[in-house]
Amino acid sequence: MAWIGLDLGGTKVYGVVVDKGAIRAEAKRRTPTEGGPEAIIDCMAGVVADLGGTKRVKAIGVGAPGLIDRKRGVLRHAPNLVAWLDESPLGPPLSTKAGAVPVVLANDVEAGVLGEHRLGVARGREHVIGIWLGTGVGGGLVVRGEMYRGGHGLAGEIGHTIVHPGGRKCACGGLGHLEAYAGRRSMEQRARDEAAAGRHTMLVDLAGAERMRSGIFARALEAGDPLAVELMDEAIEAVAITVGSFNTFLDLDMIVIGGGMGIRLGAYLAPRIDDQARSLMFVPNHPVQIAPAELGDAAGAAGAALLAAGAH
């Protein structure tokens, strides 16, 4: 039997078929930005069809970017999916449209970290942290080879690590959090504020009124745009502080840098984070490896399929 995994993102729905512990097929479609939850669910069912349908599929796993109710299959709140409506069901209607196979909802970052742990760069590692740099910053932890969910299912919020007490304001209202320095949304806000204050930057030239995507940061960095470099340096420092502290306490085997920015800029970010984080660790030459995710956009979908396989 096979399992389908879908990663429901703000810009695309990415799908994979996982069978015998490997990715067998991939497909993607653009996430609709209007038409409500029905349009989004239709799009997901379309990706399932692109993957060959559900004849040999035992279950579908969905990594969703927001607050989920696993039991009822409801995506409660998903600020990055503009067409979504709070508290709308996702699992049951997708199941109906996709041939009545069971649908399992999961957190998208948890799915991504699991994907990289089982099929990606962290294969076979016992103790792993994933830091997912995207619109915000999410995280996941593998302990003794198994995903760790915490005492109340709330683990993984590494974006709200306090890196600079009293520092820059985070979207959550807290001060000095990792996400306020290393989340794409916060970096975009900072770039636009600086531009509004008269500083010239390619970041705003390239983005215009559109979202300042990871690819735009990549192009500005390549061109040596000073503000892009400065913002990225602050992000790298904030991630390095987080990595230094967590690895000193948790003595990990690997730290994976993933998420949209991690995928696009991992080759730039990972060695710089590695370099700074090591100088902050208590144990010199600690054997932990700091590596960019290697499955790219497929990580979240693969992890969602594995979560579905664990449940069905």
Next chain:
Amino acid sequence: MAWIGLDLGGTKVYGVVVDKGAIRAEAKRRTPTEGGPEAIIDCMAGVVADLGGTKRVKAIGVGAPGLIDRKRGVLRHAPNLVAWLDESPLGPPLSTKAGAVPVVLANDVEAGVLGEHRLGVARGREHVIGIWLGTGVGGGLVVRGEMYRGGHGLAGEIGHTIVHPGGRKCACGGLGHLEAYAGRRSMEQRARDEAAAGRHTMLVDLAGAERMRSGIFARALEAGDPLAVELMDEAIEAVAITVGSFNTFLDLDMIVIGGGMGIRLGAYLAPRIDDQARSLMFVPNHPVQIAPAELGDAAGAAGAALLAAGAH
């Protein structure tokens, strides 16, 4: 059968007998400050005799304050044991003097956290961090009900969490570590520096040329000594930042404040840490409990006995 646990501290050797999952007897002696490792081992054997000897005892566990080689039973480095010599054997000679029962060495903080988890305030909790405030600051982590040692046996160094990047220098050379704000040695240094700069404080009046023990901080705090309050506020803030970040990522059931300062000042520290840490957590009203250790000086000895029971 029973197990004996010894907590080898800079000022005293504390011993317990653990039988059927409970502490059955306790004894203590002052740690000699001269006479070399032999004097210290004689003192430990004396505590074993005070506890009734080893007739019914299957093994002795020792929580030691330093770098240990478990396999060879060597206490490699123990800066707080003035009479100790680096790289001296501890397990084999203690075993010989105590009736040839096996001796198991463990880290003292790990033993203390285990003691509080199995027999103390954190009984029955799944996911627990212990923060041991002593001369330095140590830590321990329980995941899924079991002690967590990390990928290379190096986990637990919570004292080297970066709470104020670029901040006060830690004994390890790092900047802005928790231990630089909340470790007794660092707080003593700060008090003496302030006194040398002309500031009056009871802390130095009470300590004179002797070590500024936790009891001295307790008396100065009670009397409202402004520097004692100030140092304690900084320590509380540093612990709260650590607790806020780690609980946001790890979603714990309980955080235990232990160690020499935690035992002596837990009733003062724990509610203040709780109050500040909660305001720094991502999830409001998180169900984690922040509590002072409850076994007092017996925690480390009890945990050492339990570690010996796990090995023999």
